[in-house]
Amino acid sequence: MEYFPPALEALVEQFARLPGVGKKSAQRLAFFVLGLPTEETQAFADAIVAAKSSIALCPVCRNFTEGEGLCPICRSSKRDEATVCVVADPKDVVALERSREYAGRYHVLHGVISPMNHVGPDDLHIKELLDRVAGGDIREVIMATNPTTEGEATAMYLSRLLKPFGVKVTRLAYGVPVGGQLEFADDATLGRALEGRREM
């Protein structure tokens, strides 16, 4: 029996380790990469090494940043230091920045508490958040984890840890999404939207 050459098998295995990529997809990805011109294959490999060597976590907010030192948001004097928005993931920072509505700082947990996936509080950047709040300059911490069971539980857990510091802890508003249609909103969302209604 002749299978793939070892170097190809090794590449398939590397792709198969990626999350959500099974053996079959890994083969497809490996074949695709092999089919690229040599310069482009090299560029792919270089991008991996370059990203790994140049990207670090900001020592304050734990968001991804290039090189040593603070990330651009923590470095900026235009951002309100007294407000910290807690998100699960760097991509949530991108989403919030896109809204152009937020001028405070962030704190990235890199995950949510999830006993099913063996992620406990110690696996997240929670201690760093407590240290920041203990520092004393923070007045409000906005919980912006996903409105899922695990996201909610993590926000609840953090809010209990933060309360003793005398800091204001808030949560993103729930409601019907802008541009969405009421008939497609689920019951829980509609319930929350009613509960949080405001005078016009």
Next chain:
Amino acid sequence: MEYFPPALEALVEQFARLPGVGKKSAQRLAFFVLGLPTEETQAFADAIVAAKSSIALCPVCRNFTEGEGLCPICRSSKRDEATVCVVADPKDVVALERSREYAGRYHVLHGVISPMNHVGPDDLHIKELLDRVAGGDIREVIMATNPTTEGEATAMYLSRLLKPFGVKVTRLAYGVPVGGQLEFADDATLGRALEGRREM
């Protein structure tokens, strides 16, 4: 607005070029790779470069092979040179080898004719197959493209090209899959299975 650092954005873009990987999955893959220890990220990058530099197409059957020269199957004197099995893809060679039923050689087209995807006969390794058959030592060519419309059409097209060489052209048998259940077999498969019935 602060987005991802450029090196991270570059890595996300590399992943997003892969087939079936959208922008969101590319982010997830890039984050995963960044989260690996440095040695493992390096190993990933190295596997890409190593595969690309060491894997070539066998000059005879066009299957993937390591280094220059013939692939192990074309090199082996134990394989029947007079029989060539035509497949669309290197992974089909792996599937057929796994059956341990085939002792001939292969020819890998690297695709099927697909006008929808702008793949014509010239984009496949068809000329190389004709050259092999024109060489004169081949007695039987077994079409083993997928039993899909495009696979069938490609097999039909090739069989017309090959007939003038006086070579026997056969097609893999259609029928109910071993271990499958009749009630779940589709009409076309059952029809083909009846048509191809054999005396016991």
